[in-house]
Amino acid sequence: MCPYHDTCTEYGCPELCRCFCDSDDISYTGLHPKLIWERSMTLGRGNDRCDFCMKVRYSPMQRSPAGTEKKKGI
Numbered sequence: 136m137c138p139y140h141d142t143c144t145e146y147g148c149p150e151l152c153r154c155f156c157d158s159d160d161i162s163y164t165g166l167h168p169k170l171i172w173e174r175s176m177t178l179g180r181g182n183d184r185c186d187f188c189m190k191v192r193y194s195p196m197q198r199s200p201a202g203t204e205k206k207k208g209i
Contacts, residue, residue, distance in 0.1 A: 137178050137185055156177040159187070163189070169192045170191065170192070173188045173189075174187040
């Protein structure tokens, strides 16, 4: 489920959804040196799901807090 894809489809312009996917890549890539933004599939680019993932890069001397090393989207 993606609110952008759902809305664009509802209004008969699903091809515009790709613009929102592109804006995510622009917004999140390089946002912070410790933030890793990964995604290989999106509904707006014709895939059956969005597989975005944001991770926090920890230094070798720093332990990640339990449960915070990886956050996945739907």
